[in-house]
Amino acid sequence: MDQDRNLYKYIVGALMLIYIYSIFALNVIIPNKAFSESENRVLEQKPEFSIRKVLKGRYTLDYEKYISDQFPFREFFIGVKSDCERLMGKQENNGVYLGKNGYLMEEFKKPKLEEFKRKIENINSFADSNLNTNTNIYFMLVPNSVKILEQQLPLFAPVDDEFVYINKVKDSLHKNIKFVDIYNILNSKKDEYIYYKTDHHWTTKSAFYAYEELAKYMKFTPYLESDFHIKRVTDNFYGSLYSKSGFRHLSPDSIDIYIPKRNEDYIVKFYDKKKTSNSIYEMDNLNKKDKYTIFFGGNHPLIKINKNISNGRKLLVIKDSYANNLIPFLMGHFNEIYVMDLRYYNDNLSGFLKKQEIDDILILYNEKSFFEEESINKISW
Amino acid sequence: MVFSSLIFIFVFLPLVIFAYYISPKSLRNFVFFISSLIFYAWGEPIYILIMMFSTFFDYFNGLLIEKYREKKKITKLILINSLVINLGILVFFKYFGFISSNLNYLLNLDLKTFNFSLPLGISFYTFQTLSYTIDVYLGNILPQKNIISFGTYVTMFPQLVAGPIVRYSDIAWELDNRRENFTTFGEGVELFIIGLGKKVLLANNIGVLWNIIKSTPIKDISIVSAWIGILAFTFQIYFDFSGYSDMAIGLGKIFGFNLTKNFNYPYVSESITEFWRRWHISLGTWFREYVYIPLGGNKRGKLKQYRNLFIVWFLTGLWHGANWNFVLWGLYYCVFLIIEKAFLQKWLENKPKFISHLYVLLVVIIGWIFFEFENLNEGVRFIGIMFGFGTHKFYNAKDIYYLYTNGILFTLAGICSTPLLKKKIDRLKENLGQKGSMIYSLVLITLLFISTAYLVNESYNPFLYFRF
Numbered sequence: 001m002d003q004d005r006n007l008y009k010y011i012v013g014a015l016m017l018i019y020i021y022s023i024f025a026l027n028v029i030i031p032n033k034a035f036s037e038s039e040n041r042v043l044e045q046k047p048e049f050s051i052r053k054v055l056k057g058r059y060t061l062d063y064e065k066y067i068s069d070q071f072p073f074r075e076f077f078i079g080v081k082s083d084c085e086r087l088m089g090k091q092e093n094n095g096v097y098l099g100k101n102g103y104l105m106e107e108f109k110k111p112k113l114e115e116f117k118r119k120i121e122n123i124n125s126f127a128d129s130n131l132n133t134n135t136n137i138y139f140m141l142v143p144n145s146v147k148i149l150e151q152q153l154p155l156f157a158p159v160d161d162e163f164v165y166i167n168k169v170k171d172s173l174h175k176n177i178k179f180v181d182i183y184n185i186l187n188s189k190k191d192e193y194i195y196y197k198t199d200h201h202w203t204t205k206s207a208f209y210a211y212e213e214l215a216k217y218m219k220f221t222p223y224l225e226s227d228f229h230i231k232r233v234t235d236n237f238y239g240s241l242y243s244k245s246g247f248r249h250l251s252p253d254s255i256d257i258y259i260p261k262r263n264e265d266y267i268v269k270f271y272d273k274k275k276t277s278n279s280i281y282e283m284d285n286l287n288k289k290d291k292y293t294i295f296f297g298g299n300h301p302l303i304k305i306n307k308n309i310s311n312g313r314k315l316l317v318i319k320d321s322y323a324n325n326l327i328p329f330l331m332g333h334f335n336e337i338y339v340m341d342l343r344y345y346n347d348n349l350s351g352f353l354k355k356q357e358i359d360d361i362l363i364l365y366n367e368k369s370f371f372e373e374e375s376i377n378k379i380s381w
Numbered sequence: 382m383v384f385s386s387l388i389f390i391f392v393f394l395p396l397v398i399f400a401y402y403i404s405p406k407s408l409r410n411f412v413f414f415i416s417s418l419i420f421y422a423w424g425e426p427i428y429i430l431i432m433m434f435s436t437f438f439d440y441f442n443g444l445l446i447e448k449y450r451e452k453k454k455i456t457k458l459i460l461i462n463s464l465v466i467n468l469g470i471l472v473f474f475k476y477f478g479f480i481s482s483n484l485n486y487l488l489n490l491d492l493k494t495f496n497f498s499l500p501l502g503i504s505f506y507t508f509q510t511l512s513y514t515i516d517v518y519l520g521n522i523l524p525q526k527n528i529i530s531f532g533t534y535v536t537m538f539p540q541l542v543a544g545p546i547v548r549y550s551d552i553a554w555e556l557d558n559r560r561e562n563f564t565t566f567g568e569g570v571e572l573f574i575i576g577l578g579k580k581v582l583l584a585n586n587i588g589v590l591w592n593i594i595k596s597t598p599i600k601d602i603s604i605v606s607a608w609i610g611i612l613a614f615t616f617q618i619y620f621d622f623s624g625y626s627d628m629a630i631g632l633g634k635i636f637g638f639n640l641t642k643n644f645n646y647p648y649v650s651e652s653i654t655e656f657w658r659r660w661h662i663s664l665g666t667w668f669r670e671y672v673y674i675p676l677g678g679n680k681r682g683k684l685k686q687y688r689n690l691f692i693v694w695f696l697t698g699l700w701h702g703a704n705w706n707f708v709l710w711g712l713y714y715c716v717f718l719i720i721e722k723a724f725l726q727k728w729l730e731n732k733p734k735f736i737s738h739l740y741v742l743l744v745v746i747i748g749w750i751f752f753e754f755e756n757l758n759e760g761v762r763f764i765g766i767m768f769g770f771g772t773h774k775f776y777n778a779k780d781i782y783y784l785y786t787n788g789i790l791f792t793l794a795g796i797c798s799t800p801l802l803k804k805k806i807d808r809l810k811e812n813l814g815q816k817g818s819m820i821y822s823l824v825l826i827t828l829l830f831i832s833t834a835y836l837v838n839e840s841y842n843p844f845l846y847f848r849f
Binding site: 004005006007008009010011012013015016017019020021023024027054055057060063064065067068069071074077078080081082084088089090091092094154155156157158246 | 382386388392394395398426563566569574778782783787788789790813817818821825830833836837840
C-alpha cells in the first residue's frame with residue numbers, strides 16, 4: 001500500500017531526470033547554430049572564459065544567452081508557448097495580434113510627442129532648404145494593416161489609432177510638401193488582399209493602388225492593371241509576423257509580381273554591392289525565409305535604376321521597405337530613379353542633392369516604421 | 382542565477398545532482414557547499430566575499446560562545462559583536478542610501494547618498510546567521526564544529542536567494558545526518574515543478590497585465606482597470622513568491638533537506654492575524670522569536686505589547702525594502718493586528734464567513750498598493766480611482782479585452798490560491814494505483830515541459846526591425 005502511494009514519486013523523479021539530462025546532452029551534442037532565420041539575428045555562441053569577464057559579470061550573462069539561444073528544439077518550444085497562449089484565450093503574443101481570418105497584425109503605439117515633433121521639424125527643414133530649387137517633394141505615409149483591417153482585430157484590442165496620426169502628419173507638413181493621401185483608397189479596398197496575413201508589409205496589389213493615386217499627384221498617366229502580367233511567384237510565404245508572434249497553424253501568404261507587358265530594359269545599380277543587374281527581382285530569395293526580399297534583394301543604402309525613357313526626369317525615393325514593391329511601377333515614368341534608405345545611407349543628403357539634379361523626391365514610409373524608427377531624422381543632414 | 386531559468390534547470394541542476402550523488406556521503410556537504418558558492422558567484426562574483434565573511438565570522442562566534450560558556454559577560458560581548466557586525470553589514474549595503482537621504486532631508490546635511498547594488502540574498506542569510514548565533518548564545522543549540530557543514534547551512538543554494546529563512550535548529554540534524562532517498566527526491570521534484578509552474582505560468586503571465594495597467598498614464602486608468610490591475614498584482618506577488626519558496630523547498634528535498642514551509646494559502650485567511658501566519662511564515666517566525674518575544678511579547682501588559690508590535694512591524698516593513706512605503710506597509714498591518722486583538726476578531730467570529738474573507742482580501746489588496754507604489758501620492762491616487770474618486774471612467778473598451786483575454790488565467794490563479802485543488806489531488810493520491818501514478822507523473826512533467834516553453838520564449842527576441 002505504502003509502496004503504491006510512493007509510486008508516483010519514483011516515476012516523476014525518474015522522468016524529470018530523463019528530461020533534464022536529455023536536454024543537457026542534446027545541448028552538448030547538437031552543433032551550435034550561427035544564425036536564426038526566423039528571428040533574423042545572429043545567435044550567441046559559447047563565450048570565451050576570462051577572469052576579467054567573470055568579475056564584470058559579463059561571462060555569466062553571455063553564457064546564459066548562449067544557453068537560451070542554442071536551446072534544443074527552440075522553434076518547437078516557441079510554438080508550444082503560443083499554442084498554450086491561444087488555449088488560454090490570449091489574442092496577442094510578442095506584440096502581434098491574432099486577428100480574424102488568420103490575419104496577424106502588429107500593434108501600433110502612438111509616438112511620443114517630442115519625437116513626433118522632431119521628425120516633422122527635420123522633414124520641414126529639409127523642404128525649406130529645397131525651396132529655391134524646382135524640386136517637387138511628395139510624402140506618402142502608408143497605414144498598416146492594424147488600421148485598415150481593424151475589423152479583423154480581436155474585439156476591443158487596445159491599439160492606438162493610426163488614422164489620427166496620419167492626419168497629424170498631414171496637417172503639420174511644410175506647404176511645399178505634397179502629402180499623398182492613400183488612406184481612402186486603401187480603406188475602400190480593404191476586402192481585397194492588400195496586406196500579407198503573416199508579414200508586416202503590404203501586397204503588390206496594394207502598392208499598385210497607391211501608385212495609381214500617386215500618379216494623380218505627380219501628374220502622369222498610370223499604366224492599367226491590364227498592362228501587366230500578374231505572376232504569382234510563391235504561395236508559401238510565412239513572413240515576419242509569423243516569426244515574431246510564434247502563432248502557428250496559419251495558412252501562408254502568396255506574393256505576386258507585376259511584369260509590364262511592354263518591352264522594358266533597364267539597369268539597376270546597387271552601390272553597396274558595387275554591382276549592376278538587369279533585374280530588380282532577386283528570384284533566389286524565394287528559397288529563403290523572408291521572401292519579400294525578392295524585391296531588390298531587400299534594402300540597400302542606395303540604388304540607381306536607369307531606364308530608356310526620353311523624358312529625362314529624375315526621381316529620388318527616400319523610403320523604407322514598403323517602397324520596394326511600389327518602385328517597380330514608377331520605373332515606367334522616370335528616366336532615372338534613385339532609391340535611398342536612410343537607415344543605411346550615411347552620407348549627407350544635401351551633398352547628394354547638389355550633385356544630382358533631382359526633379360522629384362518621394363518620401364515613402366509605412367506608419368509603424370516612420371514613428372518607431374529614428375533614421376528619417378537624417379533627412380536634414 | 383534564478384531557479385526559473387533555462388541555465389539553472391538544464392545545466393546547473395543536472396551537474397549538481399550528478400556531482401552530489403556520485404560523491405560518498407562524507408563529501409556531499411562539501412559538494413553542496415561548493416555548488417552553492419558557484420550558484421551565488423554566478424550573479425555576484427564580488428559580493429560572495431561578504432557572504433564568505435559572514436559564514437566564517439559566525440562560525441567562530443558560535444565556537445567562541447561555547448568556549449566561554451561559563452563567562453556570561455564574555456559570551457554577551459561576543460553576541461553583541463556579532464549582532465553589530467552582521468546588522469552593520471546589512472544596514473550598510475541595504476539601507477545606507479535610504480538613511481543618508483533621510484538625514485540629509487531632516488538635518489539639511491549633505492551626506493553622500495550613494496546606493497550600493499544590493500548583495501544577493503543578504504537579507505536572508507544575515508537573518509539565518511543571526512538566528513544561529515543567538516540560539517547558540519541562548520543555549521538552544523550546540524554550535525556547529527564543522528566549517529563545511531556550517532557553510533552548507535548558510536550558503537545552501539535552494540534558499541539562498543529568496544528564503545525560506547531556515548533556522549539552524551530546524552536543520553542542524555539533517556546537516557550531518559540526512560538520508561537522501563528516492564521518495565523524498567520525488568517529492569522534491571513534484572514541489573519544484575509546481576513552484577516553477579506557479580512562477581512561470583501564473584505569476585509571470587498575470588504580471589504582464591499589471592505592467593500594462595501600471596504603465597498607463599494615471600489619468601487614463603478607469604475604475605475597472607484599477608481593480609483588474611491590482612488584482613493581477615495580488616496574484617502575481619503571491620505566485621511569484623510562493624512559487625519560489627516551493628521551488629526552494631523542492632530543491633531542498635532533492636538533496637535530502639526538509640526546509641520549513643513558507644506559505645499556506647494566505648488568501649483564504651479569515652483575519653489578518655491568520656494571514657500573517659500563512660504568508661512568508663519563516664519571516665514571521667523569525668521576527669516573533671528574535672524580536673517580539675525578547676522584547677517581552679504580550680507578557681508585560683497591553684501598552685508594552687502594542688509597542689512591541691509596532692517595533693516588529695516597522696522592522697518587517699523595512700526588511701522588505703529600503704523605502705518608507707515598505708515601512709508604511711508594515712505599520713498598516715500593525716494597525717489591523719492591533720484592532721483585531723482589541724475587538725475585531727471577536728466581532729468577526731459570529732458573522733458569516735464571507736464577511737471575514739472579504740475584509741481580509743480588501744485589506745491585503747489595498748496593502749499591496751502601498752507595497753508596490755514607492756511614491757505614496759501615486760499609491761493614494763490609485764486607491765482613489767478604485768473607489769471612484771475623481772473623474773475616472775468606470776471602464777474602457779480595453780478593459781473588456783483584458784478581461785476576456787485573461788479570464789482563464791484569473792480563474793486558474795483564483796483556484797490555485799485556495800487549497801481546493803491541492804485537497805482534491807491529495808485525496809486522489811491516497812489511492813492512485815499504477816495507472817493513476819503514471820498519469821499524475823505525466824501531468825507534472827507536462828507542466829515542466831510547458832514551463833520550459835515559456836522560458837524559451839523569454840529569450841525569443843526576433844530582430845525584425847531593420848526589415849521594415
